[in-house]
Amino acid sequence: MKKYLLALLLLFAFPNALFAKGGVVTAADPRAAEAGREILRKGGSAADSAIAMMLALSVVEPQSSGIGGGGFMIHNDGRTNDVATIDGRETAPSSASPRLFLDASGKPMPFIDAVAGGRSVGVPGNIALAARASARWGKLRWSALFQPAIRLAENGYQVTPRLAEALSRLKPLWSDFPAAQAIYWQDGRPKQVGDTVKNPALAALLRKVAAKGPKAFYAGENAAAIIAAAGKSKRNPTVITRRDIAAYRAIDRAAICTTYRQYRLCGMGPPSSGATTVFQILRMLERFDLKALGKDNPQSWHLIAEAMRLGYADREKYLGDPGFVAVPVAGLLDKTYIASRSALISPDRSLGNYDAGIPPGAEPRTAALSSEVAGTTHFVAVDGNGDIASMTSTVEGPFGSQLIANGYVLNNELTDFTFAPEKDGAPVANRVEPGKRPLSSMSPTIVYGPDGKPVFAVGAAGGKTIIMQVAKTLIAHLDWGLSAQDAIAAPNIYFAGDAVLVEPGTALAAMQSQLAGFGHAVVTGRMSSKANAAERTATGWQGAADPRSEGVALGE
Structure with a gap:
């Protein structure tokens, strides 16, 4: 009885917290957290659980993260307590140059003019990151990790207040983005709290990547979908090539x-x-x-x-x-x-x-502010063996570039670069360059x-x-x-x-x-x-x- 009362007290005192003797998961959306727990209960590792949460968040929290974006994972091995990280940050395509976000006069573009459309899209990294984490620390089959997300995309899920708020805020912008409207609008308006979202195109892609592995994302029809979305965008069309996409690698x-x-x-x-x-x-x-x-x-x-x-x-x-x-x-x-x-x-x-200092080993360089919009999501999984996967995932700003490929949101990660490539005659560390990963x-x-x-x-x-x-x-x-x-x-x-x-x-x-x-x-x-x-x-x-x-x- 005392244990029951204590549990009840903790529940009321910490409604967003969870005390567990086995594994535990935490995410910014309950349905993603449930996906992570499902994988743990099936015998999956912390990395397996984190991958399942990343995939589920692609469906239910599209304004913040997803397979069209990238992320970073830090992992603890429960046996040795060794720590490792994987870099799944997006990369600039080969068409990008230090002048990517400069206008005709050579001045940095206003952020609002740069963010929407193809110019801001980097090659996505989350699927490559997931594949690397699965190979290193996974226990379950790759395909098993996709099942919760596939169900959510096929069967549908209800719009939450946060998603509804993002949709409402972006309404004026989406006249130029019919593919996004097709998923997240109904009756000529953004979906509202309690409305249902179904995403059969995303479900189909997830099934294909689950069955065929990451190559199904970085080649073939999906690569073509990314290229078309960025290249045919009404706003800021840009060139991303098959080689850009196929060359992507997550980095240990x-x-x-x-x-x-x-x-x-x-x-x-x-x-x-x-x-x-x-x-x-x-x-x-x-x-x-x-x-x-x-x-x-x-x-x-x-x-x-x-x-x-x-x-x-x-x-x-x-x-x-x-x-x-x-x-x-x-x-x-x-x-x-x-x-x-x-x-x-x-x-x-x-x-x-508050000026920058001169740390040992620093090269001459100038300070310049970069843009980074408030978005993103974070989730943590701990399994019963003590493995920990802590991952932050993002498409950058709300709904990224606003572009859709195969039902998922493409990032606007390139606007995380510093728009001005030089300042006071010196190169800026976070300037745009082909193949480069923006500062995060x-x-x-x-x-x-x-x-x-x-x-x-x-x-x-x-x-x-x-x-x-x-x-x-x-x-x-x-x-x-x-x-x-x-x-x-x-x-x-x-x-x-x-x-x-x-x-x-x-x-x-x-x-x-x-x-x-x-x-x-x-x-x-x-x-x-x-x-x-x-x-x-x-x-x-x-x-x-x-x-x-x-x-x-x-x-x-």
């Missing part, structure tokens, strides 16, 4: 790892800026006793804001695709360099100016305890705010001792121009005047927030989902 990359207090943290390296920037922020803060200061102290948030601005300054200058630019990862995380950056942080006064803020992370075993896995969605959602969640969990659920729910902080941006209606917003007392300009503003996490507790793994989202955690 070494995880970027560092220490923070008594923990070891591992994440995704370039072309993700996630691990380097999150870890810089944390390590700049390490000399401050955040635990003693606590979550309700404005000084804690002042310190976080200062480290944030310094970390992002380095991000904009040095991060890019390591296949094209030398990224000084070791220098950015160098102990002496971090100490010099941390020394710029005053406990009681804002710095005011996706930050899938796994944390290891003093015993060397994983204790936490986290990631988020929301463009450049991803880095701060993950950093904040890690601070809230590791320093302030909050549960995974409460750590995700803690207030978000970011920046808007020269001002610190705080989440309205939160305890942090109530500190606005105190933060201003440190010299910050402070504004409140809505931020996209969609994080998912899992933590190891004394009674098993606990999943958590952002209460601001439609996400859930489910136990095996």
